[in-house]
Amino acid sequence: MIQVSFQGELGAYSEAAAKAFFDEEIKSIPCATFAEVLQSTTDNETDYSILPVENSLEGSVGESYDLLYLTSLNVIGEIYHKIEHCLIGTGKLDEIDTIYSHPQALGQCRKFIQKYNMKSIPTYDTAGSVKIIKELNKTNFACIASKTASVIYDVPVIKKDIANNLNNHTRFLILSKDKSRKTGNDKTSIIFSIKHEPGSLYRIIENFNINKVNLTKIESRPTRTNNWEYNFYVDFEGHEKDSQISEMLKKIKQETVFMKVLGSYPAAKGN
Template identity: 30%
Template sequence: MAKKKKTTRTASPKREIDSVDREILKLLERRAELASESHQVAEDAAAKAVTRHRGPLASEAVSAVFREIVAACRTLTGSERIAYLGPEHTFSHIAAIEHFGAAADLVPVATIAAVFEEVQQGTAAFGIVPMENSTDGRVSDTLECFAKASVSICGELPLVIHHCLLGSGARAEVRRVESKPQALSQCRNWLARHLPGAECHPVASTAEAAQTAANDPTVAAIASAQAAAQYGLSVLVPNIEDNKDNVTRFAVIGREMAAKTGNDKTALMLEISHEPGALADAMAVFKRNRLNMTWIESFPVAGSRGRYLFFIEFVGHATEARAKKAIAALEKKAQQLVVLGSYAHREPIG
């Protein structure tokens, strides 16, 4: 007679999950202790986790979990205040959350210049500011601040911007559409086709527009879906941006450039002499050193007719040999040159 096989009694899935959760909590507490003792929060933890994970979770989910772990540990050091262009529930706020995590000490300020001031004066460890948009181009206020402030770009965050038409009444009731000028501009063709009779009224922020729409059913706001949830509005029409690849690139600013990752970019600001061939000679430096430029903007120097600053970004880290050689060559040709910073390249989010 064959022997009966012994069946191994295993814990129920619920008990196993409880056990794993307890282990995760212990590890989180240990990580927080280490961060607190060393005053280091491993800013690149989310990126490292994404490259290492092999499980069923999406990379975005893994990144989000580790981003919040880093943000929570950052609060233990007591010096990680992050300034952003407020108010809350704007796209700048969303970008700050995407980069630093919702648990971070995020502080809204009234202007882009105020973000730079907070970082330069040391009252904020980092700031996040819009730098360019794929529809409207450069953000002039940000470039003007780079020309004046002593800060470094230490990160970038390209955020896909989805504008929604929000309201507290029916779409047929809308007589005025409010938003910040850039949002109105990025939706101008949609508005002309679908709400030709509505007045377009610029305001200071998408959040201000949402607040107004919450109190007046004849006013619609162009803002994010997150703003709709915050202010109790309905999404009358989602994704009304004219350019479906509408990306705003945010710069993370701090007092030091980021460490080399192997997938970096470097930004420079330079002024060259106003004479024939000077710009072409400067650009030839990048070709000779086999450096690929990814961005170039000219910006007039305030109060000086005929003088321009050039903002240039290229692939590579400022500490690499080819980049150092190119920067040294540019310094000989430039009237002024500032390395604004090196930072890891990031793909658009959203």
């Protein structure tokens, strides 16, 4: 049975996404932090890691992108997982004044929280917030998590579908020590930093236009080493082993200070 590390407690959305991706029975290994998730696979304690990288409502998960820069693991897959947030607790809706959850979930349910004038308290995980309020055992405390977490920890759902927008999906990446083979419907993710020269970013992006390669995402993140310097995270269609893509990456590398191929992998449905 394959082992997959994820951040949070049993019942977390990351665990649900991992089960959906592999579509078979897996052994889920909960970890306290994203860094521990990746380290467990690096140390051969798990076969795969799963990381949330962006949400359709709240945008990118910065910590995950920063760790992708550092890890030696390869991205071998992606999945877009529907997030269905529930208000979970032992009290009634009009009793609740304090709500616990992961910062991403709190942001995704901001309108609901403001509507009921609730105080929000960030926690390390959505499913973990169910454990917290169960231990606190106060009817005026509730949390935001999945229906699955409600069942696992035996705390009832007070209200379903409380996100700002019900079309709420999170993109997760699957990482491994191995690499993914070409499928003909692939996507490649890279990171690079650019030279401080006029037109340097333009010259890199121009390569995609010349080769008629479709860019699906581009985002900048601070390098955290020098002020006002950035790494660029780019996703595009194609596999790094394609001759055209391989040649394009060589030309891009010549224009960068640093470039890393995170991996080529089958593009998920819904991207």
